[in-house]
Amino acid sequence: MNNFDKLITKSKKDWDNLNNSEIPIIYLGTASCGRAAGAEKVKETVLSYLKKHKIQAHFIEVGCIGTCYLEPLMDISAFGNPRISFGNVDPKWAERILEKYLLEKDFFKQKVVGHFGEKPFNDLPSFFDLPMIKPQVRIVLKNCGLIDPENINHYIAQDGYMGLKRALELSQNAVIEEITNSGLRGRGGAGFPTGKKWKICREAKGNIKYMICNADEGDPGAFMNRSLLEGDPHAVLEGLLIAAYAIGASEGYIYIRAEYPLAIHRLNIAIEQMKNAGLLGKNILGSNFSFNIKIKEGAGAFVCGEETALIASIEGKRGMPRTRPPFPVISGLHGKPTTINNVETLGTVPHIIRNGSTWYKQYGVEGNYGTKTFSLVGKVKRTGLIEVPLGTSLKKIIYDIGGGTLKPFKAVQTGGPSGGCIPKELLDTTVTYESLTAAGSIMGSGGLIVMDTDTCVVDVARYFLDFIQKESCGKCTPCRVGTRHMVEILEKICDGQGDVEDLNRLESLAKIVKSASLCGLGQTAPNPVLTTLRYFRNEYIEHIVNKYCPALVCRSLIEFYVVPDNCTGCQRCVSVCPTGAITGPRSEVHNLDTTKCIKCRACLEICRFDAIAGNAIIIRSKEAK
Template sequence: MKGNLNDLQKQAQEKWEELEESSFTIRIGTPTCGRAAGSLDTLQAFQERIKKEGVEAHIIEVGCMGLCFAEPLVIIHNPDSGLPPILYGFITHEKVLRLVEGFILGDDPCLELALGTVEFKEDGTPYIPEMPRFEIEERLVLRNCGYIDPLDIGQYLARGGYLTLQKALKMTPEGIIREVEQARLRGRGGAGFDTARKWKACYQMERGPKYLICNADEGDPGAFMDRVVLESDPHSVIEGMVIAAHALGASQGFIYTRAEYPLVIERLKIALSQAREIGVIGEDILGSGVNFDIELVEGAGAFACGEETAMIASIEGRRGMPRPRPPHPTEYGLNGEPTVVDNVKTFALVTRILQQGGEWFSQIGSPNSTGTAVFALAGRVEQIGLVEVPMGTTLKEVIFEVGGGITNGRTFKAVQIGGPAGGCLPESALDLPVDYDSLKEVGAIMGSGGMVVLDENNCMVETARFFVDFLARECCGKCTMGRLGVKQMLLILEDFVKGEGTEEDLDMLEGLAHDVREGCLCNLGGSAANPVLTTLRYFRDEYEAHVTGKRCPALVCKELITYYILPEKCEKGCDHCVLTCPTEAIATDEKTRKKKILQDKCVKCGTCIDVCPPEYDAVIKVSPPDRVKELEGEAGG
């Protein structure tokens, strides 16, 4: 199959046009999150129905469009209808029949199920004009995500794929680095290091072999950007890697990804073998004389391996522990040779920069943070999913305009940004533009792009405990501050959530957090202070409530709350809570049939609140726990 890329391109384009003009194209998103929502059942239902009806239709599995809240997502295109492609949301398998009978057999486009139409920008990037979020979004990394079949290199080629590589192979390494420098690209892994500077350092090393590593070890809980990009458009990353390899003179590349992402591994394996087949990786790439191949490495579930020196140790088959820098990997990396480690999205952006020019890229975003930022928006927000906005967009725009605001009309409390070692920012920070420097100023970090929204029902002390617990578990154990400092912070926070903390503990926690920040060997350890310091800074009143009032204002910390059934609201005949309580902790009064919680049996699992019919809404949580005695007294009196 190796041959002239232009010929392959032409064939792919013809095939793509044929597809776009053929009578029915049904695109179904089947990334991991889509599958969790049942998209494989939707896929099967379409396949069966189409076969049964004997209609000619192309069913294509695509990746993620970022509109995860509406999964399973389906795009149907019928050029004969005169309509643009239509995007449908929430298409579980039961709705397939309606779509097939309505739009495919009949001429009703089932607009009640539609989220909008799919239009295309000049550069071919799809967008949904009916959704206001697309006015804010600018999709450079996510350009193909959710519209092309990630398992078909032809579809990537048809949209201009690997043409940029062909162009870059004709450039000098210095020329490529110059473009990246002009773009002022900063690494998308979180720290925001100047990419061109890193590349230059490696390029200037006169030793070899040189290595290139793609950091796809997205260990941050609450982040899934890299997963989506690799599941939806793996070739954009591979193309960027080969361009980088040419610039650095690297001969061997690695993609280090997580074992927790089985679909990423499966799709990358296929993508790499297709790339090898058409000769865009391997020996003498596109006849340029450049040799570069990529090996897939599966991580084994260690958060610390996201740090570049730890990742290198892991690829060498050792414990994934960071080492002090300098020397930086560009000097002394894998097997002691010059190595560059960059994030998935950095490579995807390199492809775009070389395609459109560094100058063009530098115009997007803010002056010191150019380009776009991809966020994984999750937690208590309406339209959870993936977002790509120009750097400098405010948090408010991302959460309220793109994300559609807080679920169930609740109140925004905080946004946790930058992964476990990031920070929790309050409402007053919502007007902050998101870029590397602004976030650093307020105590958070850009991180790789996780953004978890918290509302009034989240306890900030508990949230801080959660992150410190995670970091203490994942600490590699090499340096004292990481191993013991983080652990001590955790012990203090555990006391707080149990209501056992003191005023002195509060001061000690703050002091310790500063010591951890200063004294840790690697960034992962040092930034473990961020969740503590930001919550102390912005939500000190909640800490004080736990310490002095022994209560949890958000009604989360188990030891500080009790459940209570309001007698005046409890409907006599309903037994929902009694039947579902896992510990038989709900008693029925023989006379009134009203329910009461037996506190000594209650494990505070929350099932009764879930199952109490909303029209009664009789179960409440109270804090401090003793409050329930007062309530019982009042009810009794």
């Protein structure tokens, strides 16, 4: 038995021992999203509680399971019962839940999200039957939230690195063929067939080749790659090794955003563990394959997601794209053949090699096989990280998984700043590379931002264009100057200063930027404007002709107002107003001076959330009084 086989046996045994352990196991989701919801404080509470009461328990920090709206999530497995997940656990609740369960073997039902048992347990819902989880197919995210991402043994116990083991037993061409047969396409958004990319790179001339993982997840509103790297870093690293073996690379890079410190931390831990397990370095698992990985931190430039810009950045230069061809697979990093794959693409690879391409092709639809992860955010009830088979309709994602919107649905933005707004009428559109392009948007890396009637599409178009304009590298004129002009026109419209001719100007500029820009950033930049003009032209007209913002967002077109009948005269708003615009003695209806008001929303929020306030402050249109 070689060392790796010993490690497999040990890992499986440890995993079984853990799950059959006499002492309770407490799992806490401490990915970045969990931390944002306060998981660090919960951790302190749990640890001090265990210490104070001298309770023996395993405490395991896990990644994000995807139900972000229920964060922080704490799971307990004890007394031979299935693992039970508790949601929205603040420190106070953590203590109460621990006390009730560990000391009284009972639980607060209202905090239970679900259990992870295979059989029914009490009358608790099964986690996997929850409306948000049931329609999903979790392949890439299989381990996220369930294993300790900082423990390689946990990953190995879930058949981790068995894909690599199998790959090393196959020829390089056979690995490429398996990936080609699976129909896997680039999950970074462009959808180029992964097997084809590998084949070209493998056949390219050169002794030195490079394999790069693109973890520069720059789309604002997308966090799939962060969650995967934080929750299951070894899955991505295994995929990177398989890819490197297939193309014949001996050196690899992970290019990751510096804004993801936890993911970087966990990758570093994972790489150390791989070295110790003989999974990196010379003659991996006794084969002829040798490979090393370096982490390169991106320094904050959206354009570096574009592959030639990414390469320039690794070389220490400004991240500016260059013309292609030659494509990086022929001449990339330091002029050598280089394959660049997205985090999710690489995270999928081990599963395909382990289970075979036929297994993978049972998911998805013709030409778009497999699954895709999305970050479902914005004005949807159940926000989070999801994974669905390609070919699932947007309606199913937003309503069945996301639970719909509180206010009426208006649009969903796919593909980030390079994508477009898809209206209600097109919600039957399925998520495939082709159908989203036909709707004027793109698949992109997987951000789904849901907008309701409180979101102004003109403002959103302005936001995206402003983002792109700031991130434009400045190399080519259409993108650098064109997007600037488009932002100026959109700002004018949002300010109520637009004229109808502006819409034609926008459209003609958009066409020029789209067709004449050098790289994908410029070529897709006008998409948000073009789709909103196509589906929501009326909203533009309302802003221009009637000086009216239907969503009451554009600040030049709205004003704040105290509804006299609702005002309780509690003075809460008076105390938070930074400009002294609200006045009035206690118990009398307050007066809001619109000439002093800077529309900061402080009064609105305090009036809405404070118990004694009457929800009396509203936003109304300046024009339609």
